[in-house]
Amino acid sequence: MLVSYKEIRDAQERIRGIALHTPLVRLQIPGSTGNIYVKAEGLQPIGSFKLRGAYNKIAQLSEEERKRGVITYSSGNHAQGVAYAARALGAKAVIVMPSNAPEVKKQATAALGAEIVTVGPASSERKLKAEELEAKFGYVMVPPYDDRAIIAGQATCGLEIVEDLPEIDLVLSPVSGGGLLSGVATAVKLIKPDVRVFGIEPELAADAQESFRGGKLVSWPAEMTTRTMADGLRTQSLGELNFEHVRAYVDDIITVAENEIVEAMRTLLYQARLTPEPSGAVTAAAVLFHLEQLLPFRNAVVVMSGGNVEPEVLRRVVCTV
Template sequence: MGTPNLVTLADFRAAQERIRGIAVHTPLVRYSADIWLKAEGLQPIGSFKLRGAYNSIAQLHPEAKSRGVITYSSGNHAQGVAYAARSLGMKAVIVMPSNAPQIKQQATAALGAEIVRVGPASSERKQRAEELAAAHGYTIIPPYDDPAIIAGQGTCGLEILEDLPDVDLVLSPVSGGGLLSGIAAAIKSVRPEVRVIGIEPELAADAQASFRAGNLVHWPAELTTRTICDGLRTQSLGNLNFEHIRAYVDDILTVSEKEIKRAMRELLFSARLTPEPSGAVTTAALLYHREQLLPFRKAVAVMSGGNVEPSVLQQVLQDTDIG
C-alpha cells in the first residue's frame, strides 16, 4: 500500500488541522444498539463536501487565490467551494447541470458564487469549467479526483475513529469516490482491521462494476440520472479515487430506490435527521442488507448530506408504494 500516489496519514492529519474551525466535527448519532450515524448534514453547507473544498482552496498560492477558483458540481461540492472561497475572500465560479436541485442552486448563489449552467452530463460541466479556467486564469477545484480533496474528505474517517474507537464497520456513499476513498484510506491507516464498504444506488452502480472488474467502468448519463440520489449520478469513479478504493475498500454494495426512500423515512422519524437521498444509502444498506454486512459489533453509516429538495422529501413521505 506504499504507492506514491496514495494520500498518507500525515496528509489526513494536516487536513484535519487546516479545516478546524471551518468544517464541523459532526456527531455520531446512535441509531440502535450497534449502529451509529455520522451526521454530515450538520455541516454549515449541509454536506461533507466542505472538508475537501476548504482543504484544497486553503493551500493555493496567493497569486492563484487572487484570480479565483472554478468547479463543476451538481450541488454539494458547489456549495463547499463557494463557502470555502467566501471564507478566504476569493471569487468562485460554479458550473452546474441544468437539472441540479433548485435548493442546491439557490444555496450556492446565496454564498456569493457565480453560476454557469450546462446540460446534465458530468463530462459536459467538466469541459465548460476547463474552458473558463483557461480563459480567466481560475484554478479548478475538482470534486473528487484530487489528493487534497481526498485528504479533506478523509478527516470524516479520523473523526469516526476518535468518537467510536472500537468501530468495526464503516459504510460510505460512493459516487466519484472522494468520500469513500478518503474515509477508507484514513481509517485503514490507523486501524487496518476495520472494514470499509461503499454503498451506491443499483441504478447508478458504476463503482461496484469497476470494483468487481478491477478497472474503471463508465455508465452513460442516461442510466445514472435515473436514481433519486442526485449526488450519486457521476458516470465513473475518479482515477485517483479508484486507486485508493482498490487499496483500502473491502467491498461496494448497492441498494434499491425503494430501500433508499424507506431509509430516508427512517432517518427522519427514528433518528430525527433530515437526509438527502444520497445520504440515506448507507442506512438503507444496514437496514435492508444487514446479512451481507455481518459480522459487525459497531457499525457507522455516514449520512453524507441533508440538502434535500422539499418536493423530493414530500414525494418520499407521501409515497404509498415504498412500505
C-alpha cells in the first residue's frame, strides 16, 4: 500500500520546529521561458533533506525502542539526519558508513554524537553490516529510504513546494534509493495530479532510470555507481517500496553527465547564492543541459537536496574552468 496523504500531513506536524520549511530561490536559466525555482534543502540544520524522514521515523518509536538505540547505513546525509534526530529524542545512534564517504559528512555525523562503523564502498556492504549489528545488539533500524515513515517524512518537501507555489507544473528531484523522489512525487501528485515530476540521476549511476523505463527493479554494481562525483546518489538500486511509488507517480527519470553537474554547481553558487553538493546539483544540471526534455512548463521547482560538499570538491568546482 502506498503512503497516504494523511501520513504525509501527520509527518509535517511531527517534524514542525525540527526541520525547516525551506525557501524557493529564483534561478535564471538562459533559453528558458518559464520560471525556475530552487527548493533549497541545503539550508536544513544538517545541510540536507534527510532530517525530514529520519525524525519522522524515530519520533514514532516507542520509549522502549528508543532506549535500545537506532542504527542505519548511509554515505553521509541520512547518517546526519539519524544522528540529529536521535540526539533530539534521547536515543543512541550507530551509523554504518562507507570508507569513501566524504570526510565532511563523517565529521558532522560524529559531532552529533553518533557511533560510526566503517565498511567498504558498496551500498550492499553497509546494509549487511547494519543488519548484523541490529541482530547482535537489538538496535532499531532506521532505513535510509525503503520505509513508509521515511517516505512520508521526505514527502513534506513536496507539500511545501505546492503550498509555496500553487501554480507549479514541473518538479525535479534527485534520485538514488528513491526516498526523496518517491516522497515528493507522492505529495505533489496527490494534491495536483497534472504536475509532471521527474527524477534526475547521474548517467554513471543510472540504475533508477533503467528500472523505471524497463518496469523492473535492477541493481548496478558498486564499481559502476561509485564512479560519479555525486556521492549521495551512489546507491546501487531503488528501494522496493520506493519503486512502487516511483512507478505510480513519476513521469520519467533523466540522467546528467559529470561535467554538467560541475557547471550546475557553479550556476547555483553564482546565480542563486546557494552552496550545493554534487548530488544536490543534478536537478539544476537537468534544466541547464536537458531543457528540451522538460518543456513545456511555466513554473518549475528543482530540489537541491543538500549542501554538504567537501571543501576540496568545492575548490575544484570554483577554480576549474
